[in-house]
Amino acid sequence: KAGVTQTPRYLIKTRGQQVTLSCSPISGHRSVSWYQQTPGQGLQFLFEYFSETQRNKGNFPGRFSGRQFSNSRSEMNVSTLELGDSALYLCASSLFLYREGTDTQYFGPGTRLTVL
Amino acid sequence: GENVEQHPSTLSVQEGDSAVIKCTYSDSASNYFPWYKQELGKRPQLIIDIRSNVGEKKDQRIAVTLNKTAKHFSLHITETQPEDSAVYFCAASSYGGSQGNLIFGKGTKLSVKP
Numbered sequence: 001k002a003g004v005t006q007t008p009r010y011l012i013k014t015r016g017q018q019v020t021l022s023c024s025p026i027s028g029h030r031s032v033s034w035y036q037q038t039p040g041q042g043l044q045f046l047f048e049y050f051s052e053t054q055r056n057k058g059n060f061p062g063r064f065s066g067r068q069f070s071n072s073r074s075e076m077n078v079s080t081l082e083l084g085d086s087a088l089y090l091c092a093s094s095l096f097l098y099r100e101g102t103d104t105q106y107f108g109p110g111t112r113l114t115v116l
Numbered sequence: 117g118e119n120v121e122q123h124p125s126t127l128s129v130q131e132g133d134s135a136v137i138k139c140t141y142s143d144s145a146s147n148y149f150p151w152y153k154q155e156l157g158k159r160p161q162l163i164i165d166i167r168s169n170v171g172e173k174k175d176q177r178i179a180v181t182l183n184k185t186a187k188h189f190s191l192h193i194t195e196t197q198p199e200d201s202a203v204y205f206c207a208a209s210s211y212g213g214s215q216g217n218l219i220f221g222k223g224t225k226l227s228v229k230p
Contacts, residue, residue: 033217043160043205043220056217090159092218104150105218107159 002027004093004108012114018079021111025072025093031055032074033105034066037088046089049074078113086115118143120208122221130229135196137224139206140188146208149189150218151180155202163204164191196228 005024013019025032034046045058049068066076072093078085092105119142129135141149150165166173166180166189173180177196182189193200203225207218 035218035220042222043207043218045217045219048217058217104162104165106162107152109159 004091004106006089006091006108006111008111009109010112010114012116013081014116015081015083017081018077019081019113020075020077021089021091021113023074023076023091023093023108025074025091026106029093029095029106030072031094032068032072033092033094034074034076035090035092036060037090037110038086043090046076081115083115086113088112118146118208118210118219120206120219120221122206122224124224125222126225126227128227128229129196131196131198133196135191135193135200135226135228137191137204137206137226138188139190139208139221140186141208141219142187143208143210144184144187145210148209149180149182150207151191152205152207152220153202154205154223160205193226196226198228198230201226201228 007022031050033048036044036046046060047054047066048056052068063079068074088110090107090110092107094105120139122139127135147168151163152160153163154160164175164178164180166182171182177194179192203223205223206221209218
């Protein structure tokens with residue numbers, strides 16, 4: 001099976017602009033989570049989508065939003081970019097086996113966003 | 117909400133020695149504890165995970181132990197090799213409930229010296 005893919009891999013934007021990142025999960029996976037990784041804060045959860053519905057959301061401002069399509073592909077959007085939004089944005093997909101009480105998340109390669 | 121603390125932040129060992137990384141979590145509802153390895157410039161890769169109904173799990177040179185009472189879990193790497201050098205992250209989540217996201221520790225940078 002192909003792994004999780006993310007596009008674009010690298011992005012440079014200026015303050016005030018907005019950006020859209022895309023994630024294609026592993027075939028058959030219905031859950032997609034997004035994380036922000038920075039040297040100072042580490043890996044922080046942004047939000048999770050399952051069957052086109054946001055199931056959970058982390059502690060990020062409303063400038064960060066996302067959605068999931070019927071084919072499980074997901075996008076996240078950041079509006080009014082700030083310098084502090086520079087980070088590696090990772091998405092992870094999982095099968096979400098509810099009754100198993102556990103679910104392995106597989107990460108994509110990430111999108112490196114630089115805000116100037 | 118859940119909070120995961122990870123220690124140490126850096127760890128340097130000689131090739132062949134063992135390495136131990138410890139994590140504590142705050143939410144007693146957490147029931148799934150994966151460990152990820154992230155090499156420089158690469159994505160996090162799952163190396164081992166454990167569920168709350170299991171106390172220990174092994175996979176070749178890697179083992180994870182879980183103490184639910186004390187709310188801590190540890191990663192043990194035996195016979196370390198230079199290729200084990202990476203940043204290791206622990207995480208916790210409570211699948212089956214309303215929380216489906218992973219809460220990560222800050223990471224441990226492991227250096228294995230030849």
